[in-house]
Amino acid sequence: MRSVSFVTAALAIPLAASHCHPPKWTVGQTVNTTSGPVDGHTASVASKVSEYLGIPYAQPPVGSLRFQPPVRYNGTQHLDGKNFGFSCIPSNLTAFDAEYPQELIEEYGITDVGLELIRSINNPGIPVSEDCLTLNIWTKPQTGENRKAVMVWLHGGTFISGSSAVPDYNGQFFADQEDIVLVTINYRVSFLGFPGNPHGPRNLGLLDQRLAVEWVRDNIAGFGGDPSRITLFGESAGGASVDHHTHAFASDPIIAAAIPMSGTVTGIRPRPAADAAHIWYNTTSALACGDALTPPAQVLTCMQSLPAQQIHATLRNVVDSPIPMPYSPTIDETLVFSSPETHPVANIPLLIGNTDNESGLFRVFVPPLFPPGNAAQEEEFWRVDSQAKFSCPAADRAARNVCEGLPTWRYRWHGVFPNTELGTRPPSGAYHYSEVATLFGTLEGGNTREQERVGRWMRGAWAAFARDPVRGLERYGKGNGTGKGKGKGWPRFEEGGETLARIGFEGREVSFVKGDFYDAGC
Structure with missing residues (x-):
């Protein structure tokens, strides 16, 4: 069993160092980075937040760099930071991306809000390109700690779609209300991110994420961030990615803490190498680039020479459900492991959880x-599906971290609000992804008072964990300057103790039940 003293000692120095005094900050000031000097601007709503968009962290993965690990971007030219970069090229999430069938709208009682969510699930209107490896930063260094904790967000999208430009992920409200620097990134998805080539790197999207974290470590001090206090968080495929990082980079995680939301390496299971290779060769054959009998170098050269849209046209839909997925992390025993439960994990604190009705989203993409x-x-069927893919894997991952002697917290999202309702037959409840916009504070109207309070509480909790992953949540709400009341704090996770936080349950910010309260059948 590992001792938590290592984590405590590691955090003690940066917390003390955070009170150094940097030069006075001007909103939107130019920041020098390894990618070149980046000009910022005032965020669209939060006028004291500096926003920096579309910063390249890797060279465009095109031509001979297609299907290869990302190469660090180094530049000297000015970057204007005004616009999001291109999103990475997706493939269709479902068979209904073009138009959701009227019969399913009626079958499930899909609301107007729900239909808008379904239609936006493949990011319509967001420009895409292979040249997509960029990140975005929101910061407010003129207040609070002079070296702030950093939170890096990995978007979801079942590894085949998604973008840091999705409005739900805009970080200005998080950075404005909490004393943190917020970063969002793009990473390669679908076939270009997880190609399955048996003779090359299979998990390019994960390598993109890692290089982005390295960029943040090397550059975030210029934006008022503390490179020794980086928390990686994400939801769905982003949550599973976070968990992959705790395994793949166990000996050198860079990050100080992790928040996998509705995604783990055992719940959203990786592809066997043979399955991935089968899809690779199906695609290369369809594009007349050869098959398993063709010299691998010849196949690769041909695939690198084709227009990206020609490759995209051959990609498969995910007709039934986002899980399992045809393009996703592939077992290579280097970054992704066949037995992750026996592989070492990073010696860092963990905040982990899932929604109360994960399958409330997935079921509306298939007929009864x-x-x-x-x-x-x-x-x-759907209850068991949610339990097997989300609840039980989260329970197992939390229990493992506890067994390793590492600070661990666990939650369950229960928030159900009028402007997040998906369907009514049956009620969609707290479905997969339903917490994200509330967490980021990005819903565009119609918030109830309860929803505003829950969102504020959740942002505050996530930020408290990022600022001090060892003690922050135990102190959160105890009147220690968080401004969140005089609660008892959030106790560390124990299966038998009242330590599992129910967020948004019956409209309340938080209540606690026994750690294994929802684990029947696990």
Whole structure:
């Protein structure tokens, strides 16, 4: 069992060093980085927040760099920081990306809010390109700590879509309300990010994420951030990515803490290498670049020479469900492991959890699985599906961190609000992804008072963890300057103790139940 003293000692120095006094900060001032000097600007709503968009952290992965690990970007030219970079090229998430069927709208009682969410799930209107490896920063160094904790967000999208330009992920409200620097990144997705080539690197998207974290470590001090206090957080595929980092880079994580939300390496399971290779060769054959009998170098050269849109046209839909997925992390025993439960994990604190009704999102992409009159059987199927892919893996990952002697917290999201309601037959409840916009404070209207309070509480908790991953949550809400009341704090996770935080339950910010309260069947 590992001692937590290592983590405590590691955090003691940066917390003390954070009170050094940097030069006076001007909103939007130019910051020198390894990518070149970056001009900022005032965020669109939070007028005291400096926003820097579209900063390249890697060279464009095109031509001979396609299907290769990312190469660090170094530049000297001015970057204007005004616009998000291109999003990475996705593939279709479902068979209904073009138009959601009217029969399913009626079947599931899809609301106007829900239909808008479904139609936006593949990021329509966001420009895409292979030249997409950029990141964005929101910061407010003129107040609070002079060297702030940093939170780096990995978007979801089932590893086949997603973008840091999605409005839900805009970091200005997080940076404005909490004493942190917020970073979002793009990484390669779909076939270009997870190609499955048996003779080359298979997990390019994960390598992109790692290089972005390295860029943050090397440059974030210029934006008022503390490079020794980086928390990696993400949801769905982003949550699984966070968990992959704790395994893949266990001996050198760079990050000081991790928050996997609704995603783990055992719940969103990686592809076997043979399955990935099968998809690689199906694609190369369809594009007349050869098959498993063709010299691998010849296949690769051909694939690197094709227009990206020609490759995109051959990609498969995910017709049934985002899990399992045709393009996703692939077992290579270097970054992604066949037995992650026995592989070392990073010696860092963990905040982990999931929503109360994960499958409330996934089920609306398929017709009912059972004949009419079998509603109970349908409900049981989806309940078990949520438990097997999200709740139980989160429980196992939390329990492992506790066994390693590492500070661990666990939550369950229960927030159900009018402007996040997906469907009514049956009620969608707290479905997969339903917490994200509330966490970021980016919903565009119609928030209830309860929803505003829950969002504020959740942002404050995530930021408290980032500022001090060892003690921050235990102190959160105890009247120690957080401004969140006189609560008892959030105790570390124990299966038998009242330590599992129910966020948004019955409209309240938080309540606690036993750690294994939702683990029946695990």
